[in-house]
Amino acid sequence: MREAAVKIQGLTKAFGANNVLRGIDLDLPKGQVTALMGANGAGKSTLVKVLCGVHPANSGDVRLYGEPFKPGSPSEAIKAGVVTVHQSINDGVVPDLDVASNLMLDELAGGDGFFMNKRAIRAKARKLAEAIGLDVDVQREVSELGLADRQLVAIARAMAHEPKLLILDEPTSSLSAKEAARLFELIDRLRAQGVAILYISHRSSDIKRIADRIVSMRDGKISGVFEGETLDYEGAVKAMLGRAMSEINLDIPTAGEAILRLEGLALRADSKPFSLDLRDGEVVAITGLVGSGKSELADVLYGQARPAGGTMRLKGAPYAPRNQAVAIRAGVFRTPKDRASNAVIQGFDITKNITLPFMGRHSSAGFINRRSERDTTQRMVEELGIICQHQSDDIGSLSGGNQQKVMVGRWMAEASNLLVLDEPFQGVDIQARRDIGAKIRETAKGRATVVMVAEMDEAVEIADRIIVMGDHTIKGEHRNENIDLDKVLAQVAGAGESEQIHAG
Amino acid sequence: MELAIKYGFLALMAGMLIFFSLATEFFATPRSAVFIFQSVSITGILALGVTATLVVDGFDLSIGSTATSALMLSSYVMVVWEMSAVWAVLFCLVMGALVGLVNGLLIVKMKVPDLLATLGMMFLLIGLQRIPTEGRSISTGMVMPDGRVTEGVFAPEFLYLGRHKFDFFIENLIPVSVVVLLVLGFIVWAFMELTRHGRLMYAIGSNERAAELAGTNVNRYKVLAYMISGVLASVGGILLAARLGRGDIASGNNLLLDSVAAALIGFAVLGAAKPNVFGTIIGALFIGILLQGLTMMNAPYYTQDFVKGAVLVVALVFTFALSKRGGAH
Numbered sequence: 127m128r129e130a131a132v133k134i135q136g137l138t139k140a141f142g143a144n145n146v147l148r149g150i151d152l153d154l155p156k157g158q159v160t161a162l163m164g165a166n167g168a169g170k171s172t173l174v175k176v177l178c179g180v181h182p183a184n185s186g187d188v189r190l191y192g193e194p195f196k197p198g199s200p201s202e203a204i205k206a207g208v209v210t211v212h213q214s215i216n217d218g219v220v221p222d223l224d225v226a227s228n229l230m231l232d233e234l235a236g237g238d239g240f241f242m243n244k245r246a247i248r249a250k251a252r253k254l255a256e257a258i259g260l261d262v263d264v265q266r267e268v269s270e271l272g273l274a275d276r277q278l279v280a281i282a283r284a285m286a287h288e289p290k291l292l293i294l295d296e297p298t299s300s301l302s303a304k305e306a307a308r309l310f311e312l313i314d315r316l317r318a319q320g321v322a323i324l325y326i327s328h329r330s331s332d333i334k335r336i337a338d339r340i341v342s343m344r345d346g347k348i349s350g351v352f353e354g355e356t357l358d359y360e361g362a363v364k365a366m367l368g369r370a371m372s373e374i375n376l377d378i379p380t381a382g383e384a385i386l387r388l389e390g391l392a393l394r395a396d397s398k399p400f401s402l403d404l405r406d407g408e409v410v411a412i413t414g415l416v417g418s419g420k421s422e423l424a425d426v427l428y429g430q431a432r433p434a435g436g437t438m439r440l441k442g443a444p445y446a447p448r449n450q451a452v453a454i455r456a457g458v459f460r461t462p463k464d465r466a467s468n469a470v471i472q473g474f475d476i477t478k479n480i481t482l483p484f485m486g487r488h489s490s491a492g493f494i495n496r497r498s499e500r501d502t503t504q505r506m507v508e509e510l511g512i513i514c515q516h517q518s519d520d521i522g523s524l525s526g527g528n529q530q531k532v533m534v535g536r537w538m539a540e541a542s543n544l545l546v547l548d549e550p551f552q553g554v555d556i557q558a559r560r561d562i563g564a565k566i567r568e569t570a571k572g573r574a575t576v577v578m579v580a581e582m583d584e585a586v587e588i589a590d591r592i593i594v595m596g597d598h599t600i601k602g603e604h605r606n607e608n609i610d611l612d613k614v615l616a617q618v619a620g621a622g623e624s625e626q627i628h629a630g
Numbered sequence: 631m632e633l634a635i636k637y638g639f640l641a642l643m644a645g646m647l648i649f650f651s652l653a654t655e656f657f658a659t660p661r662s663a664v665f666i667f668q669s670v671s672i673t674g675i676l677a678l679g680v681t682a683t684l685v686v687d688g689f690d691l692s693i694g695s696t697a698t699s700a701l702m703l704s705s706y707v708m709v710v711w712e713m714s715a716v717w718a719v720l721f722c723l724v725m726g727a728l729v730g731l732v733n734g735l736l737i738v739k740m741k742v743p744d745l746l747a748t749l750g751m752m753f754l755l756i757g758l759q760r761i762p763t764e765g766r767s768i769s770t771g772m773v774m775p776d777g778r779v780t781e782g783v784f785a786p787e788f789l790y791l792g793r794h795k796f797d798f799f800i801e802n803l804i805p806v807s808v809v810v811l812l813v814l815g816f817i818v819w820a821f822m823e824l825t826r827h828g829r830l831m832y833a834i835g836s837n838e839r840a841a842e843l844a845g846t847n848v849n850r851y852k853v854l855a856y857m858i859s860g861v862l863a864s865v866g867g868i869l870l871a872a873r874l875g876r877g878d879i880a881s882g883n884n885l886l887l888d889s890v891a892a893a894l895i896g897f898a899v900l901g902a903a904k905p906n907v908f909g910t911i912i913g914a915l916f917i918g919i920l921l922q923g924l925t926m927m928n929a930p931y932y933t934q935d936f937v938k939g940a941v942l943v944v945a946l947v948f949t950f951a952l953s954k955r956g957g958a959h
Contacts, residue, residue, distance in 0.1 A: 454845040462843050469843065471836045473904060482833055483844040485826035492825040536844070 131156040131322035132177075132195075132208075132291050137186030139172055144526065144553070146172045148346035150186070154291060154322045159313060161333045162326045163366045164343030165580040167552055170326055173343070174293055177324075178210040179203035190290060204232060207290035211280050211297060213326075218280030221269035226251035228268050229283050250286075258282045258312050274305030281312065292316060293324045298332055299417070310336050328415045330359050330620050342366040363415075363619035364612075367582045376567075378590045378607055382406030385574040386427075386445070386458075386544050391436035393422045397598035399436055404544060404574035409567055411577045411589030411606075414618060419598035420578045421463075424548050427576070428460040429453035440543060454483060457543035461533055461550055463578070469533045475518045477503040480536050487540070506535035511561050527558025534562055538569060548578045563588045582615065594618055636901040638948060643916050650923035657926050660800045668873070670918035671807035672697075675866045676889035677896070677910045678818045679859035683744075684893060684905035685822065686855045687835040688737065691748040693863040694886030695755035696729050700867025702759040704788070705768040705877025712782035719788075722864045729755070730860025734853030748856075752886075760879065768877030784875050792872025807869045811911070814862065819907040831855060832904075891942045892917055898948035916941070 130153040139147040146169045154160050164170040175181045177188070179197030188195045190206060197203035203210075212218055219228050226244075227234065229251040234242065251264045260278045268276060277297060284292060294313075298306040313323060313336055327333060333340060340357055342350040342365035350365030352358045384403040392399040397419065404410060414420050425431035427438075429447030438445040440456055447453040453460075462468035471479055481488050481499045488498045503517045510531045514524060521529060534550055547566065551559045566575060566588060579585050585592050586606060594602040594617040602617040604610070651658040676693050683690040700722040707718040729751065736747040764775045770783050795802040796809065822828035831851050833841040842848045866889075870882060895916055896902070896909025917938065924934050 450843060451845045451847065460843070462840075467837075467839060469837075469840045471833045471840055473836050474833065478829065478833075482830075482841070482846075485829060489826040492827060494824055494826055494829060 128155040128157060130154060131191060133187075133189045135187045137173075137176065137188065138184045139169075139176055139181060140184055146346055147176070147183075150346075150348060152341060152348055154324055155338075156290075156322045157317055157320045158338040159317055159323045159325050159336050161337035161340045161362075162324055162343060163328060163333075163340060163362055165366055168343040168366065169346040170343055171295070174210060174295055174324075174326065177203070177208055177291070177293060179208075201232070201235070204284075204287050207287060208293070209284035209287055209289040209291070210293040211277070211284055211295065213295040213297075213299060218283070219268045219276050222267065224265050224267050225255070225262055225271070225279055226264040228279050229254050229264070229286065231283060232286065254282050254286055258285055258315075259308070272305075274301050274308065277301065277305075277309070278312070281309075285316075289321055291322045291324065293326070295326045296328075297325075298327065298329060306332070328417065333357070333359060333362075344368055360616055360619045364615045367580070367615060367618065376587075376590070376606060378605070379407055381408035381590065385441055387439045389437050389439070391426070391438065392434040393419050393426065393598040395434045397434070400600040401436075402593070402600065404576060406574060407571045408590050409570050409575045409577060409588055410591045410593060411579055411585035412593045412595055413579055413582065413585045413614075414595035414601070415580070415620075418595040420595050421548070422598060423595070424460060424546050424576075424578055427453070427458060427544065427546055429458075457541070457573075458546070459483075459537040459540075459542045459544070460546040461537050461548060463549035463552060465530060465533050465552070469536075470521055470529060472522055473520070475520055476507070476512065476514060476524070476532055477517050479521050479532050480506055480539060482536060484540050502539050506532075506539050510535050510538075510565055525555075525558075527554045530554045531558060531562060534565070538565070542573050544574045544576065546576045546578070549580070550577060551579065551581075551584050559584070559587075582611065582618075586611075596620055632901075635948060639895070639898045639916070639945065640900070640912070643912070643919065646916075646919060646923065650919070650926070654923070654926040657923060660803055662922055662926065664795065664803060664805065666915075666918045666922045667803075667808045668805050669921065670914050671805065671811040672866045672869050673885065673888045673892055673917065674811045674911055674914035675807075675814055675869070676863050676885055677892035677914050678814060678907065679862035680889050680893040681896065681905045681907055681910045682818065682822075682831075682855045682858040682862075685828075685831045685835050686852050687838070688744045688852060688855060689748065690733065690856060690859045690863075691745060691886065692729065692733060692751035692755060693859060693866075693889060694882060695752045695759070696726055696860055696863035697867035697870060697885050698882040699729075699755045699759040700726060700864035701871040701874070701882060702763075702768065702877045702879070704868055704871045705784070706762060708784055708788065709768050709770055709772075709780050709782040709877070710762075710774065715785035715788035718785070719868055722868050723861055726860040726862070726864025726867075727857050728860070729863075730857035731853065733860065734856035737856070738849040738852050763877075763879075765879065767879045784872075788872050789875055790872070792869055792874070807873070810865065810869065814865065815907060815911050818858070818862075822907055827851070827854075835905075888917055888938070889914070891938060894942060894949075895945040898945040903949050913945075 132154040134150055134152040137147055137150040150173060162170055172181065176183050179200040179202055190208065195206055197206060220231065226248045230247045248264055255262065255264060258278060258281060260275065260282050262271060262275055268279060297309060301309065317323060325336060334357065337357060339351065339353040340359065340362040341348055342362045344366055350362060352362050383406050385406050386404040388402040390399040390401060412420055412423065422431060426433045429449045429452050445456060447456060471482065477499050480503050488495050500517065507514065507517055512528050512531045512535065514528065521532060524532065530550065534547065537545060550562055566577065577588055586609065589606050592604045592606055592614060593600055594614060604614055656662055676697060679693055680690060703725055704718040704722050707713050707721050708715065733748055733751055736742045737744050766772065770780060772780050774780060791806050794806050796804040798804045830841065830846050834846065834848050834851055838848055866885065871877065874881060892913035893905060893910045895913030896906055897904065899909035899912045902909050920937060920941065921934055924937060
């Protein structure tokens with residue numbers, strides 16, 4: 127291996143009781159592109175945030191060309207030569223300023239003097255833009271530029287610091303193929319200049335095109351490093367998702383009648399239509415990488431997006447919800463992922479959080495019936511084993527796992543036709559995960575259940591049937607009995623051409 | 631510390647009452663109580679509206695000008711159009727609801743930030759209320775821009791709203807406006823605390839996205855909050871007109887700041903750390919007592935503004951820095 131630009135040893139980071147990084151050992155060689163893969167919650171973004179100075183590490187050692195590197199702030203990291211281009215492009219640019227000011231922003235923010243020398247700024251900016259092949263008038267406002275050019279502006283801005291390590295966080299997620307090609311040419315040039323590049327992405331095409339090595343992360347640790355002539359992308363996906371070693375023995379029932387039938391459903395105009403039956407009493411896990419179409423499918427089921435084509439039938443009747451309120455009335459419920467921003471009402475107690483969607487059931491003539499609320503909450507606290515002093519405890523006083531139980535309980539308190547659980551095990555300890563999983567299976571009769579999960583062992587732990595999504599369509603489906611995980615993982619990784627699927 | 635946060639403001643208010651009673655000769659008299667009640671009631675009614683918008687994490691800067699518009703409109707209806715008190719009140723309530731509706735639609739449909747939308751509405755109303763009379767106050771016998779002399783009068787039942795005082799142990803103690811405040815306060819409190827609509831509005835204020843994903847019609851509740859605010863502001867304006875007995879162009883300047891201060895002080899009452907009706911009314915009372923006390927100590931008007939501002943800052947520190955749930959709003 128080449129000389130390491132960055133050497134990370136035993137890096138740890140915890141937020142409260144939540145250990146996010148549990149000892150990262152990683153070298154990033156100069157002049158090479160290291161692709162970093164990891165599922166949601168594996169700790170990728172925390173690692174990036176430690177490296178770019180947003181969070182301090184708890185322990186461990188980071189060296190940049192042999193020198194200790196402990197940035198106290200993002201600007202310190204930049205000065206030391208570690209430059210990051212963040213995933214959401216608009217974090218990297220100021221839309222209302224012109225290109226020149228954007229390129230020289232760090233100098234403006236940290237520079238000397240009071241007045242700006244506009245001419246000098248423009249001249250410097252032009253040079254930077256030229257160096258990376260950004261072909262725009264530096265006096266144009268960034269808000270007039272397209273996404274790709276904005277991204278190039280963000281990267282060019284980073285280049286002003288002559289970076290030793292360049293971190294690119296999902297840089298192609300909003301670029302077209304042509305725009306991405308331009309980005310790759312730029313990365314090739316930077317690599318030739320000896321910059322170490324940490325490239326975070328899930329796209330196999332990106333990784334195959336650009337990466338010299340792949341590093342997989344899982345549960346806050348490096349779970350695999352793949353180098354050499356031909357990169358083992360599938361191996362990296364397996365290392366990232368983990369081999370399921372479940373002690374849970376599922377008793378897979380025969381599924382009942384189809385409750386929801388998807389026929390020729392196209393999530394995007396250019397994606398392949400698929401059909402799928404979701405049956406009474408059945409728990410279906412849908413898995414796939416970020417961008418595989420899982421979230422889009424959940425949105426369509428819950429009335430937050432319209433499919434590009436195809437039809438849905440709920441218990442025989444056409445089902446095309448305009449919005450979530452219509453979906454809820456039809457008995458289609460969804461627990462969203464990322465509970466902190468999408469589900470938890472801070473300042474409300476457990477009861478108020480649980481009864482939120484069904485206030486109508488707990489009130490007459492608009493007035494709330496506290497007894498009915500309390501009874502429902504008591505039932506959910508007992509059934510899900512929510513650990514609390516009292517049901518009037520503020521939601522913020524609960525642990526992450528218990529908060530998640532409350533969020534699941536919110537939608538299990540009423541009978542549903544279809545329950546969609548989007549990443550219900552995110553940020554949840556193993557005990558809470560088992561409790562929630564067991565409850566989902568136990569109550570499955572009478573409804574169809576869909577669980578969206580990225581991690582394979584979660585899917586194996588909970589599902590009767592596992593469906594793999596990719597490219598916004600179904601890539602494979604497997605009954606969860608003597609399941610061939612290698613085949614599932616190959617489908618997740620996008621190898622193994624998709625077979626003709628008509629599920630159900 | 632917990633106790634200080636919870637009861638600090640009530641203790642401060644009690645201390646203030648004792649201080650003013652000892653420091654001035656006439657503070658602890660029924661007459662001064664009437665003054666306090668009278669000044670508190672209109673501020674308090676407007677502050678209830680501010681509370682409704684704060685609950686959905688919004689803000690209404692147009693309440694002061696909505697109230698003064700109602701003041702001018704009710705005068706115009708009775709004095710120029712020579713219509714009855716009932717019509718005057720109805721016109722004002724409809725105007726308040728319309729202003730709230732427009733505010734709400736600007737915010738939820740046009741995506742104008744709440745502060746800017748209601749600031750724009752404030753300027754618009756300040757100008758609009760002066761156009762029909764070319765900037766003059768409205769009273770019986772005034773000359774209109776077209777040369778006509780107005781002959782209408784303020785109906786006696788309208789003036790009753792502003793001037794009558796009920797007996798309560800002592801003769802003429804409780805002004806009608808105080809009864810209106812208590813009734814409206816109870817209604818808004820019941821709506822916010824006891825009905826599912828109030829619950830959902832608090833949910834929107836805490837996490838709009840989560841409330842929406844739980845099936846709440848967020849836009850409808852936000853518009854409703856601004857309409858409540860507009861209607862309550864117009865009630866305040868009606869009571870002000872009834873007290874003054876003329877469409878005084880210069881009245882109501884302090885209404886916005888006083889009522890916003892009352893609602894924000896309400897955050898600190900009993901450590902609620904969120905907008906709440908009970909706290910708002912206590913906040914309005916607090917400001918009323920403070921102003922009356924300072925007036926009786928012959929403090930000039932500008933020191934009153936200073937003290938009011940200082941109290942507000944202290945109340946906000948109580949709410950946000952000292953209580954652990956400071957980030958909840």
